[in-house]
Amino acid sequence: MSELPNISEIEADCLMEIFNIGVGHAAAAMSNIVNEEVRMSVPSLHFTTRSDAADELGADLSLCGISQHYQGAYATEAILMFPETASFEIVRMMVGDMIPAHELGAMEREAMCEIGNIVLNACVGTLANMFEKDLIGSLPVFRVGSSQHILNPADEEDDPILLMLRIDFSLERQQIEGYLAFILDMSALRDLREQIRIYISRLEAGIAPVGLSMP
Amino acid sequence: MSRQILIVDDSRLSRMISRQYVLSLHSDWQIAEAATGEQAIEMAAVNPPYLILLDVNMPGMGGLEAAAVLRKSHPDTHIVLLTANVQNSVQAAAEQLGIGFLSKPIIEAQIHAMLNKLEQTP
């Protein structure tokens, strides 16, 4: 029902750069915790609908998702997702335990929550910073299950637009692929695109930008 | 005095930002752009720059690898790494190569301070 935004190359570039900066900061924070090299990057992103995103991820894949809700500008919900098997690896590497777990216990789930919290806050923070918008975020919530369950746990009827990002995560020479989904409402999306347009046109006009900076 | 700068980043937007920041201090400087480490090496070979700004996070040959190559081939060129992921291993690698780095997101004042400092060293 909702039209997928037809974003230009430079708009996509802008979003990619914002998120790459965000996950870069998150990786630095995680590296600080484990004293190991951690790298994260966003190789690609695209706009899609929630139902299409669930289909893309597939019904067979079991995922771990960490979700945070936002009020204010832009996204209403942001979800970091990893395949469940990869999540065991991530927790083991970050927490340092060698037990091959079959299930993530309470403490492991909490560790995943914190990882999600670090990544999502870094991304949303960079976004909010660039466009100087205020956001109110929630604490992270852990979910495990199919893509459908992660993206739409309450089985809502509507099909909002999603900004879907691929995330490459590497720790101790293991490469892990994850996803970050931002569920956007229409006014948030319009606002975001407008801000990007203004930012880019100023750049192209030769005005040195003030944004994209952290205090 | 007009100088040659090479800006290397896979993000066009990021290159635009760096370009603006350099030009706002030195409007007469010549700025070339490369989107990959490989391209940067090719371009530097043809036109040795005064300064290379290198993004670390790039597909293919990353910034650190390219920096190591360029440091060898152009010992007199100033090289500065740009990264959002400022962690010990990156800092150590940069130090070992004798290369400075700036943390992303870059702000104008940072680039200006770095440029001014470079002008002071021979």
Next chain:
Amino acid sequence: MKDNLLLDAFSALSLGVIVVDSHYRVTLWNNWLALHTGIEASEATGEDFFVLFPELRHHRVGVAIHQAIFHNLPALLSQSLHRSPFPLFVEPTQPVERISQAVTIVPLGSEERYCLIQIVDVSTAVHRESLLRDQAHELLAQSLSDGLTGVGNRRYFDLCIEKEWRASKRNKKPLSMLLIDVDFFKRYNDCYGHHQGDECLQTVASEMRNALLRPNDLLFRYGGEEFCALLPETCADEALRIAETLRGRVQSLALPHVNAPAGVVSVSIGVATHCQHAHAAHIELIQAADRALYEAKHAGRNRVNASTGGCSDTTAPQWMPHHALR
């Protein structure tokens, strides 16, 4: 009247609550916190948070407080990723071990921004989980022990070295490894038969395992007549000392071995230590121990040899475990 009630309720909570303002000054500090830090509310209120907790400025806690105040974003710090960030003790006058903490950091206020830091004591949960984990480790260990000697098998070693490697990096403590090889073992088998060869290995393994007194030091059967010991949080000097003890104990067994030059069963031991950037990956630590073992064999066997490079003794003192400082 209600305000007083609220403040009383706040103070009476059995978890730690700090509220800081947008300049990081402590605005509220409850009783639980006073009890477990030894810092009274009268001292803490009005003080800069990072003056009270200087080590947290560049820690995730400091970053999270900043994000809460400037971006309205809350943060969660799990106890599994952070070793008790705040200096909280059951009894602050006897600061033995920090309380295990689960920390949440939440922005407050609309016009004026404040930040709430909530600290929950999760020691019982952590303790319970660690008991479960120990039980699971034991069960796992049973499937990971060597059939003949009862020490850890190769698979167990592979798991342990990975875990200890990571722990060593995380905690910035040295990790030492001993590679132990029974001297002239083929000759022993040829002379006394394989059955007695097996018994010999059992005796040697048992003696060495008993000689490793610290609970975290583990012995594994690495190969046919090769054993390996992992010594976490152990510097090079201490590792060398332990290796020499093992060598001496095996020699003292005085197991007859007519085809060995000394007439008894002996072992050669290669020692290697990793600290910080000495080796890039654990395979290099193994290789260093292997080279050291080779040198020991080459130099005449029944001896201990430490690998050069890696840690120098000058860096060792800051990591030396307490019991070594006699």
